[in-house]
Amino acid sequence: MGKACLRSPRAPILLRISSGLARHLRAGRRVEAAPKPDTLRRMHPDVAASLAATDPLLSSLIAQEERRQRDKIRLIASENYASEAVLAATGSVLTNKYSEGYAGKRYYEGQQIVDQIEGLAISRAKAVFGAEHANVQPYSGSPANLAVYFAFLKPGDTVMGMALPAGGHLTHGWNVSITGSFFRAVQYGVRKDTHRVDMDEVRDLARKERPKVLFAGGTAIPRTIDFPAYAEIAREVGAVFVADIAHIAGLVAAGVHPSPVPVADVVSSTTHKTLRGPRGGMILCKEAHAKAIDRAVFPGLQGGPHNHQTAGLAVALAEAQTEAFKVYAAQIVKNAQALAAALTARGFALITGGTDNHLILADLTPKNVPGKVAAKALDAAGIVLNYNSIPFDPRKPFDPSGVRLGTAAVTTRGMKEAQMQQVAAWIDEVVQHPADAALHARIAGEVAELCQGFPAPGCA
Numbered sequence: 402m403g404k405a406c407l408r409s410p411r412a413p414i415l416l417r418i419s420s421g422l423a424r425h426l427r428a429g430r431r432v433e434a435a436p437k438p439d440t441l442r443r444m445h446p447d448v449a450a451s452l453a454a455t456d457p458l459l460s461s462l463i464a465q466e467e468r469r470q471r472d473k474i475r476l477i478a479s480e481n482y483a484s485e486a487v488l489a490a491t492g493s494v495l496t497n498k499y500s501e502g503y504a505g506k507r508y509y510e511g512q513q514i515v516d517q518i519e520g521l522a523i524s525r526a527k528a529v530f531g532a533e534h535a536n537v538q539p540y541s542g543s544p545a546n547l548a549v550y551f552a553f554l555k556p557g558d559t560v561m562g563m564a565l566p567a568g569g570h571l572t573h574g575w576n577v578s579i580t581g582s583f584f585r586a587v588q589y590g591v592r593k594d595t596h597r598v599d600m601d602e603v604r605d606l607a608r609k610e611r612p613k614v615l616f617a618g619g620t621a622i623p624r625t626i627d628f629p630a631y632a633e634i635a636r637e638v639g640a641v642f643v644a645d646i647a648h649i650a651g652l653v654a655a656g657v658h659p660s661p662v663p664v665a666d667v668v669s670s671t672t673h674k675t676l677r678g679p680r681g682g683m684i685l686c687k688e689a690h691a692k693a694i695d696r697a698v699f700p701g702l703q704g705g706p707h708n709h710q711t712a713g714l715a716v717a718l719a720e721a722q723t724e725a726f727k728v729y730a731a732q733i734v735k736n737a738q739a740l741a742a743a744l745t746a747r748g749f750a751l752i753t754g755g756t757d758n759h760l761i762l763a764d765l766t767p768k769n770v771p772g773k774v775a776a777k778a779l780d781a782a783g784i785v786l787n788y789n790s791i792p793f794d795p796r797k798p799f800d801p802s803g804v805r806l807g808t809a810a811v812t813t814r815g816m817k818e819a820q821m822q823q824v825a826a827w828i829d830e831v832v833q834h835p836a837d838a839a840l841h842a843r844i845a846g847e848v849a850e851l852c853q854g855f856p857a858p859g860c861a
């Protein structure tokens with residue numbers, strides 16, 4: 402069935418999944434002895450057809466979303482395209498299995514296969530990141546962080562993290578989050594003149610507040626994070642140092658961003674951003690913290706792990722060990738820097754003046770357009786990003802001054818510096834004419850045309 406569906410531009414991914422998995426398994430055989438691809442090729446017999454028959458409405462919605470992802474330039478910094486192999490593992494019968502506990506210590510029978518799958522994900526995570534211990538059960542990045550709190554803190558204890566408006570994450574102690582209401586959260590920001598974290602400020606605050614846990618990382622940080630400096634501060638004040646690499650995990654895996662693993666007590670992450678796995682979370686840590694972390698995830702916070710997700714992560718981690726992944730990660734940064742330079746040349750004001758990673762934060766104040774107006778106009782023009790607060794934003798979080806851009810997804814589909822020039826030109830045109838629907842429609846057509854030359858994994 403694979404061939405015919407491959408030719409149909411409208412065939413949903415589900416029809417093509419099994420051939421993608423078989424291809425990946427063939428490619429991966431050199432690394433580990435994989436089962437014969439032929440035995441797995443029948444894993445999804447007529448899966449798309451059965452979805453269409455059971456639930457035509459949902460089937461059609463998935464097909465529409467697939468086309469949206471195919472025909473638009475996706476610049477949301479936390480998004481990517483998981484490979485067909487990852488999609489195949491995630492959409493498998495593993496969703497049927499319960500496996501509370503850890504390998505060898507489960508609360509249900511029938512774990513012969515699941516133990517091996519989780520074991521593979523763990524050993525690959527340790528290999529990719531050079532970690533002493535890995536827990537691959539967190540449902541996502543936020544639960545991974547909550548497990549870290551449960552491992553090291555009691556309610557009311559002090560945690561220190563970057564403030565959300567400065568580029569931190571909700572789960573690093575922001576007030577609307579459970580982490581900011583059940584714990585005593587102390588927040589650091591960035592300097593007003595440089596928009597970068599000032600490690601002297603972080604040290605002074607840590608000395609004064611004596612947090613039990615110190616978080617580094619965030620969701621809108623365009624620059625390299627100085628993990629050793631955080632580690633030194635944490636050691637000085639007796640805090641557990643947690644590096645949250647949710648956004649940059651793929652860059653860290655490829656050696657494009659310095660790794661916190663040697664210096665951090667704990668490293669938390671999502672698995673679906675630059676790492677390009679399925680939705681999920683993961684915690685790496687020193688052996689000394691392994692028991693506390695494992696207990697905090699299960700039975701502390703979660704019940705049964707999502708085995709289909711664990712399998713998808715195992716596949717993504719195998720992909721992360723390839724040469725192609727290193728090339729992809731390096732190109733993410735080249736693309737972000739090319740896009741940043743092109744936007745700057747067109748008069749955009751970039752926070753910190755540029756980027757070291759996959760992410761760009763632009764202040765649209767000089768363009769006289771609020772972030773949300775620009776984001777909505779760009780979406781209409783086929784360029785998808787999110788409005789975002791900038792440091793010291795005079796506007797409200799729901800109507801901020803900036804937009805955030807990321808290059809992981811466009812890089813996955815093969816776009817390079819030349820395409821970034823074109824993207825910057827389109828962005829500039831739209832931002833200059835945020836109410837010109839005809840212009841947006843014209844550009845959306847041009848965007849879709851460009852996208853045709855850059856196949857998006859999982860999108861027929």
Ligand SMILES: *Cc1c(COP(=O)(O)O)cnc(C)c1O
Nearest residue numbers: 541542543570619620645647648
């Ligand atoms: C995305 C992100 C998270 C949360 O991940 P979810 O999977 O959305 O729960 C946590 N920390 C950081 C720094 C993030 O960027």
